[in-house]
Amino acid sequence: MRGRFVFINRKYSFMLDKTNLQFEKIFSGFNLLVVILDETEKIEYANPFFLELTGYSFDEIKGKSWFELFIQDEKNNEIRNAFQRIIVENHPLQYISQIKMNDGNLLTVKWNNSLIEDEAGSHHKVLCIGEDITHHMNNETSLKRQLTELAILHGITLSATTSQSLDELISEATKLLTSVFSLSNYGIYLADADKHTLIMHDSYQGIPNNNINDRVIPSDEGILGYVFQSGKSYYCKDVLKDKRYISFDSKTKSELTIPIKLHNETIGVINAESEELDSFSPEDEKLLTTFAETLSTAIDKIKLFESTQQQAKEISLLYEIAIATSSILDSEKLFTTIYEKIKNILPLDTFVIVKNIKQNNEYFVVSAIENDKKLIEWEGAQFQIDQNSLFGWVIQHQKPLLVRDLGNEQSLSNPIHGEKPTRSWLGVPLNIRDKTIGAISVQAFDPNIFDNGHLHLMESLGSQIAISMENARLLEQTQNQLERLSALHDIDLVINSSLDLRVTLNILLDQVVEKLKVDAAAVLLLNQQTQLLNYAAGRGFRTRTIESYRLRLGEGISGQATMERHLVQALNLFEADESMAYLPLLQEEGFLSFYSVPLIAKGQVKGVLDIFNRKLLTPDQEWIYFLETLAGQAAIAIDNTTLLENLQRSNIELSLAYDTTLEGWTRALDLRDQETEGHTQRVVEMTVRMAQLLGIPDKDLIHIRRGALLHDIGKMGIPDSILLKPGPLTNEEWVIMRKHPVFAFNLLNPIAHLKPAIDIPYCHHEWWNGSGYPRQLKGQEIPLAARIFSVVDVWDALTSDRPYRKAWNAKKTLDYIENQKDNQFDPQIVDLFMKLIKNELFKKL
Incomplete structure (x- = not known):
């Protein structure tokens, strides 16, 4: 083709100064596109074949700019620059370009452009000869x-x-x-x-x-x-x-x-x-x-x-959860295991399980986990079941709910989330036998995360999880019942075995805190005289503030429970009245829930049992029943202790009255027998002191004391003529006088209360060598109390003034007692007595 163009250029170069008619004769028979442009890029000639293909008449294009009429805008500069190079450099140029036809379509042309000039060589034109290759290019x-x-x-x-x-x-x-x-x-x-x-x-x-x-x-x-x-x-x-x-x-x-x-x-x-x-x-x-x-x-x-793949994962997940949950009966571990399994198949950020409290028309959070971190602040939180909350809607309608973008939902709220708000929310009810026990949800920070496939999976999981939760609940219920029965048994044992109310209350409060799973508990006792509730015992408190509390009847929840004689509760103390009793304590300790149960025994209010928790409590009826049972146990313990204390007080008072009576008898005998004033009290105190130092048990000291008080009670049977005779007694009179220990025995032995005290009145005149009276007992045959008393009685008698003689001094008396060792007195008792006297121990008495 290129050779053909060159030939044409040579053949017709001498004719370029002729008219367009001459061009017409030359190019009219060509099936090629021929155009001649002048130096200003305007069209001077176009052959019929060009005009036919482009759809223009020559008059329409004559004198028009070639580039503005036929060349696309984006190619204009490129082809114009090439055109200028032809004129300046006189160098032929071949290229392919598209030209716009009259109908707007494009024609692809392969061009061969050459510079031509007139005979004088003064005017330059560009001869453009092109071949239509549109069809070829289209192919x-x-x-x-x-x-x-x-x-x-x-x-x-x-x-x-x-x-x-x-x-x-x-x-x-x-x-x-x-x-x-x-x-x-x-x-x-x-x-x-x-x-x-x-x-x-x-x-x-x-x-x-x-x-x-x-x-x-x-x-x-x-x-x-x-x-x-x-x-x-x-x-x-x-x-x-x-x-x-x-x-x-x-x-x-x-x-x-x-x-x-x-x-x-x-x-x-x-x-x-x-x-x-x-x-x-x-x-x-x-x-x-x-x-x-x-x-x-x-x-x-x-x-x-x-x-x-999803179905396989879901089947695998259902199987894994079925296997895992079938062997897990601990609720907290169960919830964690479910979360670990679900997060491997669902694109969740947050996982929440709630339980339904049907009687209160509320639900509470039992588990909340966000990106493997427990949301402790939400666990135990309670919410009202209503149409405006997501969980409330699910529980109320017993149907699943999928919200693709909470940002577009104005009517539903989701209060349970971590630091970032939830955008995608999917929840399903936990149903067992047409009863909704709660709901489970998966949540995501981004919208449009969950779809209907996820919903169907969660429905299948919901049924399985509900069964597992119910099994865990039943086991926990059984375990709790056993533990509570055991606790009641332990408390019964303490009530029956302990005489100390404080010990009993402390053990009871330990059981209350442990078995009811609360943070703290306290018992306040009612003072019947002041009508005030006073702190008696407590467990689980971080401070000692509660120990200073004194509440009037009717004051605060505790006073209200006492007055109304039934349990009173405050589930959310954040909503409590600022004037409420305990408020400073509650704020200081961080308590959120509070229960108060009156302690009633035999129809009488004994006090109140207060329960405190730093999280919201959501107890069931069994928990309430156990709390009331523990309160009943506490009331019984308090009543028993009160009865015992009253009995002990009565016994003490009776014993004091009895001893006072005995002391009165003794003083009467002293007056009748003309004994030195205070003799009986001195020998009693000395004898008891000696007995203590010899290690005689405290429970026996009371009998030794009474025996010492009544040592001469038998003299009541001696006639005054003998007892008060100023001179020596005859042999016959001594026979009668030596019968006073027997008279004492006969007097005291029938009295059960005084029988243990009979040793001294009956045996204090027996001698170590067996020559005493009334039974001539010898050595260890003589009761220890009588052996002790005989030394003390002789000491006090000899060192005291009598109507018939003056008192001996201590040395003379001690020499006498020392000489009577192994004769009248037990030598070990004498040795101990001597040490005590020499150390002036008795001078302090």
Whole structure:
């Protein structure tokens, strides 16, 4: 072709100064496009073949600028520069370009341009001879497009085989788009499960990463929404002239959007945007449509694969939870295990289980975990069951609830979350035999995390978890009952064995705190005289503030419980009246729940048992019953102790009265017998002191004391003529006098209360050598008390003035007692007595 052009140039160069008629004769028979341009780029000549192909008449183009009329704007400068090089350098130029025809279509031409000049060489023109290669180029373009389509089909098919998830598939598909188009931004949007929104995939190109999360649009807005709703492709040549267009990128000039359909249902769109006006051709639209159709098939396969995997995971999860929960009967461990299993299959951030308190129309949190961290502050929290709370709705309707985006929900609230608010929420009821015992929820910080598949899985888990929770509850109930019975038994033992009320109350409070699982407990006793409740014992308090509390009847919850004679509770002390008794203590200790039970025994209020907890308490009826039973035990213990104390007081008073009576008898005998004043009291005190030093038990000292008091009680049977005789007694009179120990025995032995005290009155005149009276007992045969008393009695008698003689001094008396050792007295008793006297121990008495 090039040789042909050169030939023409040589052959007709001498004729270039002729008229267009001459050009017509030369070029009219050519099936080539011939155009001659002058130095100013204006058209001087065009042959008929050119005019026929382009659809112009010569008059329409004569004198017009070639570049403004036929060359596309984006190619204008490039071809004009080439044109100028021909004129300046006189160098022929070959190239391929497209020219615009009269109907707006493009003609692809292979040009050979040469410089021609007139005979004088003063005027330069450019001869442009071109061959129409549009059909050839179209065939080539078609082939390339077919190869591209095949590459796309192969690429997506391969991605469907190798991708492990829908996300991975979409990312690979976006990369394929990159290899086909040169665009400013492009990618794929997928609809959410409810088809309310279109969500830009993370692989979308041309949008900054920090804006990706914001690129969620309603599925009925903009060009994307139109395509999604209609299921038809849409091409916008100029976005500024299209009211449907929603601007995301100010540089965008044109947009092409293709629906992605799966089983005749639109599931998303492919969006392509260009910074050039009218940038997309029908072939581009066809190519993207083929891309979308192939992608939908791949998505179908991936979804089937993911569905199969999900089902396998769900079956495995159900099996694992069934195995795990069947052997776990501890509630706290059960909840943790369920969370660990669920988080491996569900994209959750927060996990919450609540229980229903039907009688109060409330529910409370039993477990709350967020990203492996327990939300301690929520455990035990109570909420009213109502339509405005998510858990309340689930429990009330006994149905599952899926909220894809709480940000769009104004009527439902979710108070239970950690530092970040919840956006996605899925909850199911825990039902057993048509009874809802609670609910379980999974929550996420981002919207649109959970779908209907997750909901069905949670429903299946809900039934299983409810059974496990009920089994754990029944076991805990049985264990609690056994522990409580054991506790009651232990308390009974303490009540029956301990005489110390403080010990009994401390043991009882230990059982209260442990078995009721509360933080602290206290018993306040009612003073019947002052009508005040006074602190008696406590457990679990961090400070000693409660020990100073004195409450009037009717004052505060404790006073109210005492006055009304029934349990009074304050479940949430944050809501308590500021004037309430105990408020400073409650604030100081951080208590949140408070129970007060009156202690009533035999119809009389003995005090009050107060229970404190630093978390909200949600007790069942059995807990309340056990609390009241413990209060009954406490009341019995207090009543028994009170009765015992009263009895002991009466015994002491009776004993004092008895001893006072005995002392009166003794003084009467002293007066009758003309004994030295105070003799009896002195010998009593000395004898008891000696007995203590010899290690005689305290329980026997009272009998020794009484025996010493009554040592001469038998003299009541001696006639005054003998007892008060100023001179020596005759033998006959001594026989009678020596009978007074027997008279004492006969007097005291029938009296059970005084029988243990009989040793001294009966035996204090027996001698160690056996020569005493009345029974001539010898050595160890003589009771110890009598042996002690005989030494003390002689000491006091000899060192005291008598009507018939003056008192001996201590030395003379001690010499006498020493001489009577092994004769009248027990030598060991005498030795001990001597040491004591010499150490002046008795002088302190």
